[in-house]
Every structure is written in structure tokens, then in C-alpha cells.
Amino acid sequence: MKTDDKKNNTLKETNISQDSHYTGSGNPVSRRFFLHSAGIGAIALGLQQFGCSSSKKAIQQQSVIPPVQGFERAAYDQEVSKSWVPFSDRKVRVGIAGYGYCKFGADFGFQKHPNVEIAAVTDLFPDRCAGLAKACGCSKTYPSFEELVKDDSIEAVFIATDAASHFKHATMALQHGMHVASAVPAVFGSLEDAEKLFEAVKSSGLKYMMFETSHFREDNYSMRKIYETGGLGKIVYSEGEYFHYMPEPLPSFKDWRVGLPPQWYPTHSNAYHICVTGGSFTEVSCIGVTGIVSHLQASNNRYKNPFGTEIAQFRTDDGGVSRMGVSWDTPGDGGERGRVRGQRGTFYGRYEGLEKNLPDLNRPALPPGVPPGGHGGSHGYLMNEFVTSIIQDRKPLVNIAMALNLTVAGIVAHQSAMKNGELIKIPQYKI
Numbered sequence: 001m002k003t004d005d006k007k008n009n010t011l012k013e014t015n016i017s018q019d020s021h022y023t024g025s026g027n028p029v030s031r032r033f034f035l036h037s038a039g040i041g042a043i044a045l046g047l048q049q050f051g052c053s054s055s056k057k058a059i060q061q062q063s064v065i066p067p068v069q070g071f072e073r074a075a076y077d078q079e080v081s082k083s084w085v086p087f088s089d090r091k092v093r094v095g096i097a098g099y100g101y102c103k104f105g106a107d108f109g110f111q112k113h114p115n116v117e118i119a120a121v122t123d124l125f126p127d128r129c130a131g132l133a134k135a136c137g138c139s140k141t142y143p144s145f146e147e148l149v150k151d152d153s154i155e156a157v158f159i160a161t162d163a164a165s166h167f168k169h170a171t172m173a174l175q176h177g178m179h180v181a182s183a184v185p186a187v188f189g190s191l192e193d194a195e196k197l198f199e200a201v202k203s204s205g206l207k208y209m210m211f212e213t214s215h216f217r218e219d220n221y222s223m224r225k226i227y228e229t230g231g232l233g234k235i236v237y238s239e240g241e242y243f244h245y246m247p248e249p250l251p252s253f254k255d256w257r258v259g260l261p262p263q264w265y266p267t268h269s270n271a272y273h274i275c276v277t278g279g280s281f282t283e284v285s286c287i288g289v290t291g292i293v294s295h296l297q298a299s300n301n302r303y304k305n306p307f308g309t310e311i312a313q314f315r316t317d318d319g320g321v322s323r324m325g326v327s328w329d330t331p332g333d334g335g336e337r338g339r340v341r342g343q344r345g346t347f348y349g350r351y352e353g354l355e356k357n358l359p360d361l362n363r364p365a366l367p368p369g370v371p372p373g374g375h376g377g378s379h380g381y382l383m384n385e386f387v388t389s390i391i392q393d394r395k396p397l398v399n400i401a402m403a404l405n406l407t408v409a410g411i412v413a414h415q416s417a418m419k420n421g422e423l424i425k426i427p428q429y430k431i
């Protein structure tokens with residue numbers, strides 16, 4: 001570990017332990033630590049999910065509490081770069097927008113990637129814009145995204161603005177000929193926007209990737225690799241949760257989190273089926289539960305949302321069933337996680353099943369200096385995948401179809417909840 005990284009980790013841990021808001025069970029222990037110390041059967045994932053561990057080190061690390069759920073950082077292990085092979089001298093000129101409460105614009109490591117030059121950054125608040133510029137080592141700033149997209153030297157943008165603006169900003173960037181990486185969700189509560197974004201990406205021929213952090217969590221990655229190589233068989237049942245207690249909403253631009261319908265933020269849980277199989281949900285019945293949290297009362301929010309918890313039951317495109325829950329109003333255990341049951345095996349924190357020869361479950365190598373980062377060490381992988389897909393001119397993972405299948409299923413789930421669980425068909429996206 002470099003001295004700076006050590007220092008940063010110490011600072012983060014200091015901040016983290018002072019905050020009492022977080023109620024989740026994030027566990028920053030790296031796969032390599034576990035593979036080295038306990039073998040594959042004891043991967044941290046199960047420990048993360050069930051909040052128990054026989055490892056002293058794991059117990060100590062579980063007490064590291066991030067200021068925002070999911071902001072636990074995977075330990076930076078230089079091993080992760082050992083097998084990375086430089087494949088191009090090209091530098092993609094990237095523009096970054098958004099340095100709000102989560103400081104997401106600088107958190108995926110674009111500024112550390114050898115194939116990236118940060119061309120410009122923006123945030124509407126001058127102090128945030130300056131903070132983002134400093135964090136990215138970039139001298140060029142614009143006062144708004146609308147100004148940034150006029151800079152035709154920029155090839156790609158990372159949109160880390162508020163969720164309600166993702167659709168607008170993504171389509172604007174595509175119109176200006178820029179590849180798009182977007183924070184979740186792809187669109188905000190609107191099926192019409194989903195259709196428009198789908199058409200905009202398809203007709204542009206440009207890359208679009210949604211940075212769904214669960215996609216590169218270690219357990220989700222393992223499930224996907226085992227599924228792809230047949231070790232799980234057909235998935236009969238999957239389940240996932242995004243449980244994040246917010247008695248007061250996190251501070252947000254124009255208060256977009258106040259009263260947020262839980263299933264309008266469905267991608268972290270839905271990833272525990274859709275990112276594993278690459279499939280989709282075809283219909284849903286969702287039950288919403290009215291709670292006691294003030295901003296989640298219909299009369300207290302702009303969405304007229306009466307629910308603090310929404311639990312959806314989906315039919316999957318290959319005939320299975322999935323249960324995906326999002327809850328803002330239940331304190332205690334929390335996190336972004338899931339499990340799958342297939343005809344050849346299960347993954348509940350670890351693989352158990354008929355397959356004896358599992359594939360390599362280590363996530364791909366990252367360029368030197370690019371940390372895996374937050375949300376289970378997913379940030380660096382998502383960013384690297386986006387940049388690589390541009391240089392290699394191929395479809396990125398979590399492409400527009402997957403992004404919308406993840407997002408739109410939740411929008412329809414909320415519609416179902418508002419109709420007392422009515423079974424509703426879900427639009428399907430394929431490219």
C-alpha cells in the first residue's frame with residue numbers, strides 16, 4: 001500500500017467511525033484476503049450478508065462504519081494490478097459532472113486511469129465544482145453540464161448528477177456525440193424517458209453504461225461467472241435487497257430523496273438476478289408498506305409516495321421467480337445484497353452445488369494505481385470497463401438494455417404497489 005493510500009484510508013476510517021447514521025453491514029475485506037486466508041468456501045460475502053465472522057481481522061473491519069451506506073472501501077491491494085496488461089496508448093478525454101453529497105464524480109478513479117485524460121468537470125455549485133476539479137487534478141471547469149457538453153474535445157462523460165437529471169443529461173451528451181457513463185438509476189420514475197433513452201443510445205451508436213455498483217461486488221461477480229459457466233443451471237429463484245434506513249433523507253440536490261418511492265431506486269437489488277443472468281423481469285406484483293417515517297407519507301412528498309418499504313415479486317424472462325425488496329424505513333440490518341437458487345447450485349454467500357470445477361472468481365485486473373474503491377470495491381471495475389469498452393469499441397457491461405431492465409422493473413413495481421399489488425407487465429429491452 002502506498003503511503004498516500006494509507007493516509008487516505010486512515011482519514012476515511014476516522015471520518016467513518018465518527019458517523020452514527022450508517023446502519024448497514026458493509027465489510028471491506030477483500031476477496032484476496034479471504035482466498036489467501038480461508039479458501040473459497042469462506043469468502044467474505046457470506047460473512048457480509050449474515051454479519052458474522054470467525055476471523056478477528058474481519059470483525060475489526062466490520063466496525064469501520066462509512067458515512068453513507070455502501071461507501072465502505074475495498075482494501076487497495078497492488079496484487080490486483082499485477083496481471084494488467086497495457087493495451088493502448090490512447091487517452092479518452094472524459095468530462096465529469098456532479099460532486100454532490102456522495103462526491104461521486106471523483107469516486108470511480110477516472111483521474112487515475114492511464115487511458116483517461118480528465119478534460120473538464122462541472123457542478124452547479126462553484127465550491128463543489130472547485131472541489132471536483134481539485135480531486136480530479138483538472139484545471140478546466142464549466143459552470144454547468146449544459147456548458148460542458150458544448151466542448152467538442154470531450155469524448156465521454158460520467159454523469160454523477162442527481163438521479164432526477166440522469167435522463168436529461170444522458171440524452172444531452174449523446175446528442176453532442178459523447179459516450180455516457182451514468183450513476184444509477186438510468187431514468188427516474190418515467191417509462192417514457194426509458195423509451196426515449198433507449199432510442200437515443202441505439203440511434204447514436206455511442207457507448208452507454210450505467211454504473212450499477214452491485215454488478216462488480218465480489219458475490220455478484222462470482223454468481224455471474226458461475227452462472228455463465230453452467231454451475232448454477234437455470235435460476236429458479238433469486239432474491240435481493242437494498243435496505244437503507246433513512247428516517248431523514250440524505251441531503252440531495254433539490255431534495256430528490258425526500259419521499260423517494262423505494263422501487264424507483266431498484267437497481268442494487270435487481271442486480272442480484274439481472275446482472276447474474278443478463279436476463280430481465282417480465283411482470284411484477286409489488287406490495288408497498290406504509291410506515292411511520294414522516295417524509296415517506298404521501299402528503300409529505302412530491303411523489304405522493306405513501307410507502308417506506310416495497311417488496312416486489314417478479315416473473316423472470318426464463319420462467320423463474322424473484323423477490324426484490326427496497327426499504328428506507330426499517331432500522332437495523334441493512335445492505336445491498338442477494339442470493340440465487342438454480343437447478344445445479346445455489347449461491348448464498350458461497351457456491352454450493354453440483355459443479356466441481358468452478359471458474360476463476362477473481363475480478364479482472366485493474367490498471368496500476370486504480371483502486372477498486374467503494375460499494376464492495378466496485379467503482380474502479382465499472383470505470384475501467386467503460387473506458388476499455390470505448391477503446392476496444394465494444395458493448396460495455398451494464399449496457400443500455402441491462403440498465404433499463406434493472407431500472408424500469410422497479411418503476412413498474414411501484415405502479416403495482418400503488419394498485420395494491422396488481423400484476424403488471426414490464427417493458428423489455430434487448431440490444
Ligand SMILES: NC(=O)c1ccc[n+]([C@@H]2O[C@H](COP(=O)([O-])OP(=O)(O)OC[C@H]3O[C@@H](n4cnc5c(N)ncnc54)[C@H](O)[C@@H]3O)[C@@H](O)[C@H]2O)c1
Binds near residue numbers: 100101104213251254
Ligand atoms: N451505489 C450507487 O450506485 C450510488 C450511491 C450513491 C449515489 N449514487 C448516485 O450518484 C448520484 C449522485 O449522488 P449525490 O448524493 O452526490 O447527489 P446530490 O443530489 O447530492 O448531488 C447532485 C449534484 O449534481 C449537480 N448538478 C445537478 N445538475 C447539474 C448540472 N446541470 N450541471 C452541473 N452539475 C449539476 C448538483 O449541483 C449537485 O451537486 C445520484 O444519481 C445517486 O443516485 C449511486
